[in-house]
Amino acid sequence: MVRRIVVKAIGGFEQLQVEEGPAAHEPKSKEVTVVVKACGLNFYDLYVRQGLSPEIQPPCTLGLECSGLVKAVGNEVTSVKVGDKVSVHCPKGGACVEEITVDEDSVILVPNHISFDKAASFTVNYLTAYFSLFHVGGLREGGAVLIHSAAGGVGWAATQLAKTVSNVTVFGTASPHKHELIRQNGVDYPISHDERYSDIVREHRKEGVSIVLDSLSGADFTHSQQLLEPLGKVVLIGARGMLGEETRSMWRILKTWWMTKDISPYTLIVNNCGVAGFNLNELRYTSLQTFRKGWKEVLQKILSNELSPRIDSVWTFNDIVDASKQIANRKNVGKVIIKP
Numbered sequence: 001m002v003r004r005i006v007v008k009a010i011g012g013f014e015q016l017q018v019e020e021g022p023a024a025h026e027p028k029s030k031e032v033t034v035v036v037k038a039c040g041l042n043f044y045d046l047y048v049r050q051g052l053s054p055e056i057q058p059p060c061t062l063g064l065e066c067s068g069l070v071k072a073v074g075n076e077v078t079s080v081k082v083g084d085k086v087s088v089h090c091p092k093g094g095a096c097v098e099e100i101t102v103d104e105d106s107v108i109l110v111p112n113h114i115s116f117d118k119a120a121s122f123t124v125n126y127l128t129a130y131f132s133l134f135h136v137g138g139l140r141e142g143g144a145v146l147i148h149s150a151a152g153g154v155g156w157a158a159t160q161l162a163k164t165v166s167n168v169t170v171f172g173t174a175s176p177h178k179h180e181l182i183r184q185n186g187v188d189y190p191i192s193h194d195e196r197y198s199d200i201v202r203e204h205r206k207e208g209v210s211i212v213l214d215s216l217s218g219a220d221f222t223h224s225q226q227l228l229e230p231l232g233k234v235v236l237i238g239a240r241g242m243l244g245e246e247t248r249s250m251w252r253i254l255k256t257w258w259m260t261k262d263i264s265p266y267t268l269i270v271n272n273c274g275v276a277g278f279n280l281n282e283l284r285y286t287s288l289q290t291f292r293k294g295w296k297e298v299l300q301k302i303l304s305n306e307l308s309p310r311i312d313s314v315w316t317f318n319d320i321v322d323a324s325k326q327i328a329n330r331k332n333v334g335k336v337i338i339k340p
């Protein structure tokens with residue numbers, strides 16, 4: 001038997017529980033069994049608990065990513081061997097467990113000097129930021145980016161990645177007490193959520209920005225489009241406005257979608273701007289090679305210290321409610337880690 005964090009049903013924090021379940025199955029030919037040492041918590045895990053994920057519905061085991069040591073491999077596995085340290089991506093959830101068996105494509109070898117916490121921290125956040133800024137957004141030298149929640153996992157990663165391109169200006173929103181830290185991470189202009197961020201951006205860059213990384217949707221999606229410089233792009237990655245209180249609010253969901261205005265092709269043409277969406281899980285399902293190439297590139301940049309994931313806090317499985325509240329109550333700066 002192994003311990004796992006389960007979401008018993010759609011609902012509040014009380015639905016997060018630690019349970020014992022069957023051990024991971026023996027790896028088939030192209031599978032790998034990993035003894036999990038650390039798991040990364042994501043904003044998406046809050047969506048799952050509230051029943052807002054179309055893909056992962058409770059009852060389920062929580063978690064999109066983890067790290068650990070390879071315990072066993074199938075006879076056709078070539079990229080890792082028993083004893084290796086790996087990061088694991090679980091797009092269908094299930095990462096918060098003491099032992100897991102996944103297909104070989106879901107693991108990447110990480111060197112021993114990278115801590116388990118760090119190895120569990122970068123996959124979802126850094127790959128989302130990497131593909132959104134570079135593949136979808138096409139960030140170029142001298143450009144500017146507006147990053148919502150720049151102190152969160154994706155925001156932290158996006159700031160660092162944007163700054164790998166020369167002469168890029170970063171605007172970032174976050175709670176005021178996080179401004180000094182996001183500034184140290186590379187945000188040139190920290191902005192509070194209750195400030196009129198569009199005005200502040202225009203004050204410093206009257207032509208607007210090249211990319212808005214929009215995780216909010218709703219009315220902000222309209223502001224995002226209005227903030228673009230010619231040839232700029234909004235990259236929509238989430239709908240955080242849907243998540244309000246501890247439990248799902250149909251009113252908030254409907255309001256968010258109601259306020260996420262349709263895009264007019266005519267306006268896009270006339271304004272020379274673009275609107276795009278990005279979904280890491282879908283990319284993984286539909287373009288595995290691209291996904292894995294990006295995974296390796298991001299890891300290389302971490303190994304060469306060009307990128308440096310920040311661990312906000314480390315908790316145990318038994319603290320899952322408090323760990324989740326760290327994100328839900330807007331306290332985290334960087335990644336929240338949970339250990340078995």
Ligand SMILES: NC(=O)c1ccc[n+]([C@@H]2O[C@H](COP(=O)([O-])OP(=O)(O)OC[C@H]3O[C@@H](n4cnc5c(N)ncnc54)[C@H](OP(=O)(O)O)[C@@H]3O)[C@@H](O)[C@H]2O)c1
Nearest residue numbers: 042043128149152153154174175215237238278279280330
């Ligand atoms: N499309 C994809 O493939 C993909 C992949 C990963 C993540 N995402 C999306 O990207 C966004 C960021 O994800 P993440 O995992 O890095 O989360 P995160 O940013 O670490 O989330 C926590 C932070 O978000 C801010 N926040 C803004 N609105 C909030 C709200 N209504 N409730 C609670 N916190 C709120 C808070 O910081 P401040 O208030 O200080 O800003 C909080 O500390 C999420 O919307 C997520 O769904 C999308």
